[in-house]
Amino acid sequence: MSIRSLRRLLADDPGLGAGNVLEARLALGLGLDDPLITFDTPVDDHAAWQPFTLRELDRAVRARAAALHALGVTRRDPVVVWSGAAADHVLAFLALARLGAIPALLNPNLDAERAARYIARLGAAGVLADEAHLAALADQEPGAPLLPEIGTLGAGDPEAAPAPYRHWSGDPVAITHSSGTTGMPKAVVHSHASLYAAILHRLRLPRPQGQERMLSALPAPHAATLIALNLALSSHTELAVLSGQSGAEVLEAIERWRPNGVVGFAATWADLAHHDLAARDLNSVALWWNTGDCAHEVHIRRLIATGSRETVTREGRVRESGSLFVDGLGSTEMGHSHFFITHGPGTERYGRCVGRPHAFVDCEVVGPDGEPLGPGEIGELATASPTLALGYWNDSATTFRTRLRGRFLTGDLMYRDEEGYYYHVDRAVDSVQLDGGERLFTAMSEERVLAACPDVLDCTVVAVRDGERVVTDVLLILAEDSATDLDRTKAVTAALDEATAATVREVLVVSGGDIPLGPTGKVRKVLLRERHLGAARTAGATGSTGSTGSTGVVSA
Incomplete structure (x- = not known):
């Protein structure tokens, strides 16, 4: 049976969904001993970066399902999974789905106090966590029992696992949460059908170049990781799942594992821009695949200048320098990017x-x-x-x-x-209404500043309303060796539309540590607005006009 036949058979299975892809693959009997899923941490008897075959993955999942079943976990039980290892999230999701329970995946970067309040609001039946996160909950009141440390589940007896739960299309199959950049993360519940709908669409299309061997730089507890996992299982795609999403971690993984494609969020592409990509071996990458927030043009251009891809010429198939970047827009609630556009060397449709x-x-x-x-x-x-x-x-x-x-x-x-x-x-x-019916858009303003200022690696625009006036601070992260004392105010305001430029109070050079981030790496602009509104009011109380027309430097 070919990969094309496999995809067609799965696409035509009316009972297939996010909760039973592994069982469906095993039933087809194709490629059971091929390497398929790789983790960057040790798992059971597997060393870090040692791939699991389908047969080995099934055994690991059945062992965990048996252990969870022995603990009394059953269908419809929401069970929180909180761990720093991507493997724990992936395997717990598969094991809990096999039982018909509802894995509630929690980002490891969430602080303990907010995590406990979130868990209590869920009404969770139990909490599965690694040693560090169990310790973090010791002084909190999550309102749910703490189950044995998640790493012990692999010692369960695979033969004792109950038969797989039979999912209906509308069954809840996972709870993931929003980024939490505006406060408490929202718990989003996905169904057996909804979390697989986009994969069904893709299975009926040719498998694109770059999807043969994929590296996931997505946060492991995110819905996008569950989609990437099930897409890999459905397409017989080799997938490596990272536990961290920093630029340094992704670059190291690319050079080690040699993926054809890398999938991640905009925050990772921005972090990659802080590195000298020309000095790294990225030749294996043909495709960068973005989801969540759309990416900035300057970050996309840096990435597509690297890597290589196959193209068809009169002389046949040849490998050319440069890669492709698939951009889009999605969210936890949307379940998958709802838009797509492909950028490559020579494409020019940017501007967000x-x-x-x-x-x-x-x-x-x-x-x-x-x-x-x-x-x-x-x-x-x-x-x-x-x-x-x-x-x-x-x-x-x-x-x-x-x-x-x-x-x-x-x-x-x-x-x-x-x-x-x-x-x-x-x-x-994040947008602010201005006088005269105009509106200030922070994301578009950031796009324009980045495009106009080549030595700026990243930009955050903070706009706040203070009574009748709107004040805007522009925070710049500069490329290494850039002059921090250079006045960039004129270049920044020239890049903005006239109404927005008129609100600029300060242009500040900052470090990455000055920008508060949410669990998924998004900028927490609500905190920045509180901070800069306070600064604006202090300036107003002292009669100062601020530093408009000059570039300041701040540090954490």
Whole structure:
């Protein structure tokens, strides 16, 4: 049986979904002893970077299912998984899904106090954690029993595992959480069908170049990792799952494991830009695949200048320098990116263009009254898709508040052009209304500053309303050896639209440590707004006009 036949058989299976892909693969009997899933930490009798075959993966999952079953875990039990190792999240998800339980994956970077409040709000049946995170919960009140340390589950007897639970399409199969950049993360519940819908779409298409051997730099507890895992199982794609997402970790993994493709979030691509990519061996990479927030043009261009890919010429297939970057826009609630655009050497459609919608998406841009807007008009994205999550666990108020005529209101401000391409300008919570009906968009402002200032590696725009006025601070992270005392205010304000430039109070050179990040690496702009609003009010109280027209330097 060929890989193409495998994909077709799985695509035609009406009972297949996110909760039973491993069982379906085993039943087909193809490639059971081929290396398939690799972890960067030791697991059971496997050393770090020693791949699991399908047969070995099944044994590890059955061992954990048996151990969990012996602890009394059964169908519909929400069980929290909190660990620093990607392997723990992947294997616990597969084992809990086999039991019909609901794995609630928790980002290891979440602080203990917020984690405990989140767990209590879930009403979890138990908490599976590694030693470090169990210790972090010792002084907290998560309102759920702490189960044995997660690493002990591998000692379970695979032969004692109960028969796999038979999933229905609407069964809850996982709870993942939002980035938590605006406060407490929201618990998003995915169904057996919703978390697999985009994979079904992909299985009916040719497998793209770069998907033969994929490196996942996604946060392991994120829905995107579960999609990448099930896509790998469904396509017989070799997949390595990283426990960390920093640029240094990703570069080391690429040089060690030699992937054809790398999938990650925008924060990782920004971090990679801090490194000298030309000095690293990235030749194996043909494809960079972004999901979540759309990526910045300058970061994309640095990546596609590296790697190599096969192209077809009159002389046949040849390998050319340069790689491709698939960008898009997605979220935990959307379940999968709803847009896509491919960048490569020579492509020029940037400016925060996220491309066109996937075939399984029905979306529109709506105004404040919920009515659809025309081309060029900025509004909120309202989208419908079989990939959408069921809603928020134990929070029906927020679930229904974010629905409009069967569509999900994403909180993203966007517009589409006459050709049907969509552009992302900001998150609604980060934009600010200006006088005269104009609006300040922080994400688009960051895009423009990065494009105009070559020695700026990353940029964060913080806009706050203080009474009747709006003040904006622009925070710059510079390339190594760049002059920190150079006045960049004129270059920065020239890159912005006139209304936004008029609000600029300070242009500050900062270090990475000055930018507060959420668990998934997103900038916590709500904290920055509080910090800079306080600075603006202090300046107003002392009669100072601030440092408009000059570049300041701050450090953590």
